[in-house]
Amino acid sequence: MYSAVMSTPERLIEATRALLWDRGYVGTSPKAVQQAAGAGQGSMYHHFAGKSDLALAAIRRTAEELGAEVEAVLGGGGTAYSRIEAYLLRERDVLRGCPVGRLTMDPEIIADPVLRTPVDEVLGRVRARLAAVVQEGLDDGEFGTRLDAEDVAATILATVQGGYVSARAAGTRDSFDRAVRGLLGLLAPRTTGH
Amino acid sequence: MYSAVMSTPERLIEATRALLWDRGYVGTSPKAVQQAAGAGQGSMYHHFAGKSDLALAAIRRTAEELGAEVEAVLGGGGTAYSRIEAYLLRERDVLRGCPVGRLTMDPEIIADPVLRTPVDEVLGRVRARLAAVVQEGLDDGEFGTRLDAEDVAATILATVQGGYVSARAAGTRDSFDRAVRGLLGLLAPRTTGH
DNA sequence: GTCTATAGGCCGATAGAC
DNA sequence: GTCTATCGGCCTATAGAC
Numbered sequence: 043m044y045s046a047v048m049s050t051p052e053r054l055i056e057a058t059r060a061l062l063w064d065r066g067y068v069g070t071s072p073k074a075v076q077q078a079a080g081a082g083q084g085s086m087y088h089h090f091a092g093k094s095d096l097a098l099a100a101i102r103r104t105a106e107e108l109g110a111e112v113e114a115v116l117g118g119g120g121t122a123y124s125r126i127e128a129y130l131l132r133e134r135d136v137l138r139g140c141p142v143g144r145l146t147m148d149p150e151i152i153a154d155p156v157l158r159t160p161v162d163e164v165l166g167r168v169r170a171r172l173a174a175v176v177q178e179g180l181d182d183g184e185f186g187t188r189l190d191a192e193d194v195a196a197t198i199l200a201t202v203q204g205g206y207v208s209a210r211a212a213g214t215r216d217s218f219d220r221a222v223r224g225l226l227g228l229l230a231p232r233t234t235g236h
Numbered sequence: 237m238y239s240a241v242m243s244t245p246e247r248l249i250e251a252t253r254a255l256l257w258d259r260g261y262v263g264t265s266p267k268a269v270q271q272a273a274g275a276g277q278g279s280m281y282h283h284f285a286g287k288s289d290l291a292l293a294a295i296r297r298t299a300e301e302l303g304a305e306v307e308a309v310l311g312g313g314g315t316a317y318s319r320i321e322a323y324l325l326r327e328r329d330v331l332r333g334c335p336v337g338r339l340t341m342d343p344e345i346i347a348d349p350v351l352r353t354p355v356d357e358v359l360g361r362v363r364a365r366l367a368a369v370v371q372e373g374l375d376d377g378e379f380g381t382r383l384d385a386e387d388v389a390a391t392i393l394a395t396v397q398g399g400y401v402s403a404r405a406a407g408t409r410d411s412f413d414r415a416v417r418g419l420l421g422l423l424a425p426r427t428t429g430h
Numbered sequence: 431g432t433c434t435a436t437a438g439g440c441c442g443a444t445a446g447a448c
Numbered sequence: 449g450t451c452t453a454t455c456g457g458c459c460t461a462t463a464g465a466c
Contacts (some may be wrong), residue, residue, distance in 0.1 A: 050431080065343050069262040072460060083461090085432050093460070139341065146404040147333065147341040149259050162405045169402070169411070189421045196402065196411050197395055197418030204398030208363070208390065210340040211356045217363070217390050224391030227383050228422040244449080266442060277443090279450050287442065433466075441458070448451075 043080050051089045053079040058100035063141040067097055067148040067157070098157060104141045105164040116171050122179025123231060126172070126198060130222045136215035139206040169195050184231050194229075201225045237274050245283045247273040252294035257335040261291055261342040261351075292351060298335045299358040310365050316373025317425060320366070320392060324416045330409035333400040363389050378425050388423075395419045 044053040057078035061070040072093050076086050090096040115129045142164055151157045173195035179185050185194075205218035238247040251272035255264040266287050270280050284290040309323045336358055345351045367389035373379050379388075399412035 066260070066262065066341065068260065069343065071458075073458075082432055082434090084434080084463095087461070088431060140401075143398075143401045143405075144341055146401050147260065147338055149263065152404055152407075158405070158407070162407070165402060165405045186422075190418065193414045193418030193421060195418070196399075196414035197416075197422065200395045200398030200402055200411075200415035201391055202394075202398060203401040204337075204394030204396060205390075207334075207337045207340050207397040208359060208394055210346055211337075211352070211359045213346075213352070213356070217394075220387045220390035221394035222391075224384065224387030224389070225422075227387060228380070228391065228419075265440075267440070276450055276452090278445095278452080281443070282449060431466105433464100435463085435465100437460100437462080439459080441456100444455075445453085446451100447453100448449105 043078065046080075050079070050081050050085055054081055054086055054089060054096060055099050055103060058096050059104050059141070062097060062100055062104070063138065063144060066144060067151050070097070072096075094154065094157065097151075098160075101142075101145065101151075101157060102160050105160040108142055109164050109167055112168050112171060116175055122175045122182065122184050123229065125175050126179075126229065127226060129172070130198070130202065130226065134218075136206060136209045136218045137213070139210060140203060143203045143206065165199065169199050172198050185229060198225065237272065240274075244273070244275050244279055248275055248280055248283060248290060249293050249297060252290050253298050253335070256291060256294055256298075257332065257338060260338060261345050264291070266290075288348065288351065291345075292354075295336075295339065295345075295351060296354050299354040302336055303358050303361055306362050306365060310369055316369045316376065316378050317423060319369050320373075320423065321420060323366070324392070324396065324420065328412075330400060330403045330412045331407070333404060334397060337397045337400065359393065363393050366392050379423060392419065 044056050048056065054075060057075050058070065061074055061078065070093075072083075072086060075096065076083060079086075086096070090099070111132075112129065115132055116125050118125055118128065120128075142161055145151050145157075145161050151161065169192075173191045176185070176189075176194045176198075177191040180187075180189060180191055201221050205221040208217035208221065209215045211217075238250050242250065248269060251269050252264065255268055255272065264287075266277075266280060269290065270277060273280075280290070284293070305326075306323065309326055310319050312319055312322065314322075336355055339345050339351075339355050345355065363386075367385045370379070370383075370388045370392075371385035374383060374385055395415050399415040402411035402415065403409045405411075
């Protein structure tokens with residue numbers, strides 16, 4: 043139940059965001075949204091055309107928020123390695139998973155270009171931002187040679203997204219943390235050679 | 237609709253496996269299973285106690301199959317690197333995602349220990365198998381030094397699971413392939429040093 | 431803007447005939 | 449084993465009063 047200081051549309055969007063995160067699109071019903079938002083049936087349909095319209099507003103906001111958070115971490119100062127480390131180690135509710143990545147498992151979202159687009163766009167932006175940082179690191183000789191920045195960026199994003207999967211399967215964030223440590227180990231500047 | 241040469245329970249399990257893969261647990265209804273299996277309502281409830289019982293049979297079989305496939309690839313000959321490469325490059329229906337990993341996004345599966353256990357177990361076994369191969373590679377000096385085999389194994393599994401997420405978001409397998417290439421680049425024996 | 435009433439259909443399951 | 453009938457409840461809206 044969201045605070046009454048928020049407008050009804052606001053509360054509906056926030057309730058939908060939380061439900062999409064936890065239960066996905068298929069598992070989220072208008073009725074559940076209304077109850078969580080403290081709004082009536084007629085009220086919801088007055089402000090939004092229907093379930094998919096409400097989901098679109100929720101997804102857009104979640105995507106926007108994620109994009110801003112990632113930019114805040116990757117746009118900071120320090121070496122490329124330290125910024126990637128900061129991205130990988132940033133606070134996460136690991137067992138809850140990624141509010142955006144989770145949506146890719148929903149067939150109805152993947153099948154609908156309107157709903158899929160914001161999901162595709164943020165993940166694409168995160169990947170591009172990671173690639174830029176990796177490229178900086180390559181230019182500065184921070185990482186091993188002969189690496190492709192776009193490829194490594196895809197690996198970093200995938201490690202995070204897949205880390206959630208492992209962690210949720212196990213019921214503990216342990217495997218997420220392991221995956222991140224493993225990746226950092228592979229990325230780490232090897233000053234001693236081998 | 238599954239071939240009539242299969243018994244009714246067989247057809248029900250196979251239909252459930254396909255639906256769980258594509259639509260998840262929440263998105264899979266007994267009615268849809270019956271139609272796909274060509275079985276009636278009463279028939280389904282005669283062979284299985286209900287939706288979760290049927291899902292359990294389906295999940296167990298899918299998990300078993302995945303475990304065997306992974307073992308076939310990782311248990312083969314060649315260097316550790318080449319076996320990991322074979323695992324990463326094995327044929328996959330990338331846009332369909334992982335039939336096991338997908339289930340971790342289902343709150344009802346994660347919340348039910350009976351349904352979650354087979355999911356947790358296979359992914360755990362895959363990770364352990366990967367770790368053994370990585371350790372062999374470390375012992376043979378194939379990889380950079382100072383790496384933890386368990387951590388790297390978690391990274392490999394996560395890259396695959398997360399690769400599916402990226403690919404489904406984009407609607408193309410491209411980012412999956414990139415993530416894999418990036419990981420192989422990071423793992424690659426660097427004979428030239430840097 | 432919000433409410434209640436109503437709709438047709440699916441949900442997951444049970445009962446009992448054949 | 450498989451069938452049809454039936455269940456209470458939820459799904460996603462729509463309609464129209466207030």
